[in-house]
Amino acid sequence: MSRAEKIAGFDPNSPGDPTGNIYGLPFDTDEAQVVIVPVPWDVTVSYQDGASRGPDAVLAASVQVDLFDPSVKDAWKIGLAMDDISVEVTDRSKHFRELALKHAVEAVNEGSRWLNSWVEARCGQWLDAGKAVALLGGDHSTPHGFLRALAARHASLGILQIDAHADLRDAYEGFSGSHASIMRNALGIPQVAKLVQAGIRDYCDEEAQVIAREPRVTTFFDRDLKRGRFNGETWAAQTKTIVDALPEKVYVSFDIDGLDPKLCPNTGTPVAGGFEYEEAIYLVESVARSGRTIIGLDLNEVAPGDSGNEWDANVGARLLYRMCNLMALSQGKASRG
Numbered sequence: 001m002s003r004a005e006k007i008a009g010f011d012p013n014s015p016g017d018p019t020g021n022i023y024g025l026p027f028d029t030d031e032a033q034v035v036i037v038p039v040p041w042d043v044t045v046s047y048q049d050g051a052s053r054g055p056d057a058v059l060a061a062s063v064q065v066d067l068f069d070p071s072v073k074d075a076w077k078i079g080l081a082m083d084d085i086s087v088e089v090t091d092r093s094k095h096f097r098e099l100a101l102k103h104a105v106e107a108v109n110e111g112s113r114w115l116n117s118w119v120e121a122r123c124g125q126w127l128d129a130g131k132a133v134a135l136l137g138g139d140h141s142t143p144h145g146f147l148r149a150l151a152a153r154h155a156s157l158g159i160l161q162i163d164a165h166a167d168l169r170d171a172y173e174g175f176s177g178s179h180a181s182i183m184r185n186a187l188g189i190p191q192v193a194k195l196v197q198a199g200i201r202d203y204c205d206e207e208a209q210v211i212a213r214e215p216r217v218t219t220f221f222d223r224d225l226k227r228g229r230f231n232g233e234t235w236a237a238q239t240k241t242i243v244d245a246l247p248e249k250v251y252v253s254f255d256i257d258g259l260d261p262k263l264c265p266n267t268g269t270p271v272a273g274g275f276e277y278e279e280a281i282y283l284v285e286s287v288a289r290s291g292r293t294i295i296g297l298d299l300n301e302v303a304p305g306d307s308g309n310e311w312d313a314n315v316g317a318r319l320l321y322r323m324c325n326l327m328a329l330s331q332g333k334a335s336r337g
């Protein structure tokens with residue numbers, strides 16, 4: 001069946017097909033304009049594990065997501081599909097996590113380098129096929145290879161990081177590829193011209209110093225955003241300030257713990273405070289509507305609860321759907337709703 005025939009034969013109003021692809025959509029990765037690359041990896045988790053099961057959980061929860069998106073016209077027709085969940089990545093994550101618990105630092109760092117190369121190749125392959133690419137972690141270390149793939153294809157880019165944590169540590173517990181170092185490592189990529197952080201509310205002295213001394217980093221702390229609101233600033237005005245700090249090409253890195261933890265109670269390192277769901281969507285939508293191009297994005301640290309609680313994945317699946325649609329909109333692969 002061709003892509004056109006699949007669109008003609010699909011009923012977006014019917015319940016999602018649980019045996020199908022992500023969101024119950026009828027497209028495979030060749031037919032899709034947006035490819036979601038799952039990275040089931042959580043090796044250096046510091047508090048609660050489970051993010052490696054994020055892709056499975058989001059895939060399962062995705063069939064509950066209604067496909068109408070008020071921001072993007074006929075959003076389901078864009079074509080979203082998820083790449084295979086790699087057994088090799090899953091197995092290596094388990095293997096290196098065991099080593100991390102034994103604090104085998106060098107072996108684990110070698111594992112992180114392998115993962116970064118794997119992600120770079122996988123995402124690069126889809127970028128070269130003309131796809132918009134979204135990475136689904138996994139812990140927050142997983143997008144490093146994707147950023148390298150984008151840096152190899154764009155002379156300059158900025159990152160919008162939505163997160164409770166600054167993730168600017170120079171290695172954490174000795175692990176160079178730690179989730180807590182992802183943005184420090186991203187700053188090591190010369191094409192990363194700007195890092196704009198939003199929602200940050202848990203960070204150490206070392207990270208505060210990086211923020212203070214590194215001209216590429218602009219941080220909008222949760223405390224300052226909230227206090228501004230208490231004093232009458234609007235989220236629209238604050239959002240404009242955040243977006244204005246970004247260059248033309250933007251990568252969105254969304255750690256789900258940037259949201260209020262009531263929306264992600266099982267994430268690895270929840271912190272009180274944070275964004276409401278629609279506040280976060282509004283921020284990402286404002287990037288797209290500003291005329292900037294979202295050249296890639298990730299959603300990370302979505303973890304299902306041990307008790308079979310699927311709430312985090314339910315939120316994550318909705319967030320990912322709307323961000324993918326907004327990325328497609330910003331890339332001219334869809335039009336405004």
Ligand SMILES: [Mn+2]
Nearest residue numbers: 140163167255
């Ligand atoms: Mn993070």
